[in-house]
Amino acid sequence: MEIALQIKMNEKLFLRNPELSALGKKIIQHSIQLIHKNGFESFTFKKLAADIGTTEASIYRYFENKHRLLIYIAAWYWSWLEYRVSVNTMNIKDPAVRLKRVIKLLTAVVEDDIKTTYFNEDILHQIIIAEGTKAYLTKHVTEDNKDQLFKPYKDLCAKIGEIILDYNPKYKYPKSLASTLIEVAHFQNFFMHNLPSLTDFGKDKDESKIVAFLEDLVFSSIKN
Amino acid sequence: MEIALQIKMNEKLFLRNPELSALGKKIIQHSIQLIHKNGFESFTFKKLAADIGTTEASIYRYFENKHRLLIYIAAWYWSWLEYRVSVNTMNIKDPAVRLKRVIKLLTAVVEDDIKTTYFNEDILHQIIIAEGTKAYLTKHVTEDNKDQLFKPYKDLCAKIGEIILDYNPKYKYPKSLASTLIEVAHFQNFFMHNLPSLTDFGKDKDESKIVAFLEDLVFSSIKN
DNA sequence: CATACTTGATAGCTTTACTATCTTTTTAGA
DNA sequence: TCTAAAAAGATAGTAAAGCTATCAAGTATG
Numbered sequence: 147m148e149i150a151l152q153i154k155m156n157e158k159l160f161l162r163n164p165e166l167s168a169l170g171k172k173i174i175q176h177s178i179q180l181i182h183k184n185g186f187e188s189f190t191f192k193k194l195a196a197d198i199g200t201t202e203a204s205i206y207r208y209f210e211n212k213h214r215l216l217i218y219i220a221a222w223y224w225s226w227l228e229y230r231v232s233v234n235t236m237n238i239k240d241p242a243v244r245l246k247r248v249i250k251l252l253t254a255v256v257e258d259d260i261k262t263t264y265f266n267e268d269i270l271h272q273i274i275i276a277e278g279t280k281a282y283l284t285k286h287v288t289e290d291n292k293d294q295l296f297k298p299y300k301d302l303c304a305k306i307g308e309i310i311l312d313y314n315p316k317y318k319y320p321k322s323l324a325s326t327l328i329e330v331a332h333f334q335n336f337f338m339h340n341l342p343s344l345t346d347f348g349k350d351k352d353e354s355k356i357v358a359f360l361e362d363l364v365f366s367s368i369k370n
Numbered sequence: 371m372e373i374a375l376q377i378k379m380n381e382k383l384f385l386r387n388p389e390l391s392a393l394g395k396k397i398i399q400h401s402i403q404l405i406h407k408n409g410f411e412s413f414t415f416k417k418l419a420a421d422i423g424t425t426e427a428s429i430y431r432y433f434e435n436k437h438r439l440l441i442y443i444a445a446w447y448w449s450w451l452e453y454r455v456s457v458n459t460m461n462i463k464d465p466a467v468r469l470k471r472v473i474k475l476l477t478a479v480v481e482d483d484i485k486t487t488y489f490n491e492d493i494l495h496q497i498i499i500a501e502g503t504k505a506y507l508t509k510h511v512t513e514d515n516k517d518q519l520f521k522p523y524k525d526l527c528a529k530i531g532e533i534i535l536d537y538n539p540k541y542k543y544p545k546s547l548a549s550t551l552i553e554v555a556h557f558q559n560f561f562m563h564n565l566p567s568l569t570d571f572g573k574d575k576d577e578s579k580i581v582a583f584l585e586d587l588v589f590s591s592i593k594n
Numbered sequence: 595c596a597t598a599c600t601t602g603a604t605a606g607c608t609t610t611a612c613t614a615t616c617t618t619t620t621t622a623g624a
Numbered sequence: 625t626c627t628a629a630a631a632a633g634a635t636a637g638t639a640a641a642g643c644t645a646t647c648a649a650g651t652a653t654g
Contacts, residue, residue, distance in 0.1 A: 162600090169601075185509035190641060204601060206643075276507055283500055285409035287564045300567050318570065319583045325561055325568040326554050326587070333553050334546055340511045343524050344549040346542065359543045363550070366590040386631090393632070414610060428632055430612070595654105602649070610641065620631070 151263060153225045158293040159218045162208045172198050173208055174222075175265045177215055182269045186216060186277045213284070217295050220281040223274050224298035226267070227251065228305060241313035242365070248306055249360045252331040254353045275332045303328065314368045323367060331360060375487060377449045382517040383442045386432045396422050397432055398446075399489045401439055406493045410440060410501045437508070441519050444505040447498045448522035450491075451475065452529060465537035466589070472530055473584045476555040478577045499556045527552065538592045547591060555584060 152165070164170030176197045181189050189212060191205045198205075209215040230251055235244040250256065255271045282296060290296065306324035310317060317323070334345055334356045342348025347355040376389070388394030400421045405413050413436060415429045422429075433439040454475055459468040474480065479495045506520060514520065530548035534541060541547070558569055558580045566572025571579040 167600080187508065191643090192641075201602060201604090202642090203603085203644085207600085211642075279503060280507070282565065283503070283560070284411065291565060296565060300565070303568050319586065320570065321567070322558055322561075322569045322571070322583050323587070325557070326550075329557050330550050330554065333549070336507070337546075337549060341506065341515060341520060341524070343545070344527050345546045346544065347546070359546050362543065363547070363587070363591050366593070367587050369590070391631080415612085416610075425633060425635090426612085427614090427634085431631080435611075598651105598653085600649100600651075602647100604646085604648105606643105606645085608641100608643080611639085613638080614636085616634085616636105618631100618633070621629085622627100623629105624625100624627085 151226070151229070153222060153229070155218070155221060155225070156294050156297065159214065159221055159295060160209055161206075164208050164218075169198075169200060169204065170208055171264055172200075173205055173215075174219065177219065178265050178270055178273060181216075181219075181277060182273045186212075186273075186280060213281075216277060217281045217290065219270070220274060220278050221295060221298045223270055223278070224302050226263075228298060228302040231302065231305060235309070241309055244309050245313060245364060246361060248309060249327070249331070249357055249364065252328060253335070253357050253360065275336050278332065279329075299328075310364075310368055314370055316370060317368045319367075323364065327360060327364060330363070331356065334359065375450070375453070377446060377453070379442070379445060379449070380518050380521065383438065383445055383519060384433055385430075388432050388442075393422075393424060393428065394432055395488055396424075397429055397439075398443065401443065402489050402494055402497060405440075405443075405501060406497045410436075410497075410504060437505075440501060441505045441514065443494070444498060444502050445519060445522045447494055447502070448526050450487075452522060452526040455526065455529060459533070465533055468533050469537060469588065470585060472533060473551070473555070473581055473588065476552055477559070477581050477584065499560050502556065503553075523552075534588075534592055538594055540594060541592045543591075547588065551584060551588060554587070555580065558583065 155163070155165070157163075162170065164174050173194070176194055177189070180194055180197055184193075191202050191212060195202045195205055209218065231248055234247045234251060238244050238247070255268045282290070282299075284290070303321060303324045306327060307320035310320040310323055334347070335353070337344040338347045338351055338356065342351075346359070379387070379389070381387075386394065388398050397418070400418055401413070404418055404421055408417075415426050415436060419426045419429055433442065455472055458471045458475060462468050462471070479492045506514070506523075508514070527545060527548045530551060531544035534544040534547055558571070559577070561568040562571045562575055562580065566575075570583070
């Protein structure tokens, strides 16, 4: 049995759906590799075209520009994370256990037994850590938001907020704590690897330390 | 009596010290305005030159490129914040009170009685919220870090970490909590204004709500 | 087998991101 | 106050980025 994870993406994220053609999939696959290798700033459609063996014009048929492609990749990532949160918290009654699962999922990409995608999810996780915020830290965030481009991120956040409320219905900041959790998981990871003196995990570079910090942070806050 | 705040900046941040000439000051002043108005992505030295009434070449004599200029502005901001933290926590014994002062300083620019700079600090605060992380979210963060470009950020973080330890010497994550506090203060502000459903303050857009959230977050964590 | 759609190939245009050089103006100090 | 050196202005030029347009070739589908 072959399982392919198909995530339904907002039509506004692309000009032509990259999931529906070989070239489209190559664009996503090679984008992730190139952005990971050289960073988003030095990433261009010309370089991407050369890497794939196609032309710049062909890529512009799929995405308006490289920023839209980044939003697409980020949206895919958030949808995928929400899916994994759903799967991993299913049938678990205890909200504390569910929250701990969420924290683990946010912090590191755990090896899945089923290979669901045509690209490396761990690399995807890494580029979201380093480049993900650039998707919305722009002057056109409001228009992009109106086009629902950040819906997967907001859905994930809402879902985590629900779990927080399940644990403690009286907690006053479920949504802010959820978005904080997501961002801090990424930032602490980036700092640990790149600006270690901003963290307490510089020496060992161990992701489980971030998990411990986040668990401490979240559970102290929501304990009444 | 005239008080001018002179912050000693790392020599590697610029080619020619912008604080030491009228043109240099104009570069900083107009950069802040332009980045605030149009965002860092659409900001160019050509536009900046036109805005000032000088030439592109003249600006390149002060800064290698626009990214270095952003790092300069960010470094100035962090130094300024650290200075304000020092002043505002001076002579206060109670670490709880000191921490609360820090949280307020991180969250909003309080009107100062003394005008110390030639640009609007509130606008500076806003551009750091929206663009500040782009200073270090790059592929060359490690080299930039070796050149000490992020020292003001790290110093501020260390100082806040110290205050956290003063409050509770047994707390295990002072540095991570400090960097979290700084970043979350900014992100929650950005979300509140631009992606309000990611926060619990969307309706009123009131900075004091962020302060309350951060106080709750920090003090629950560090209470033993 | 026809035709609609996708991709490739090529060209071109504006803007960005610089570097170089020469002249004029400003400034600092002897 | 004169002088020289430093800063700023003026101008030009180049490579790459960020697109858009057009037409031909290949491929899928009914």
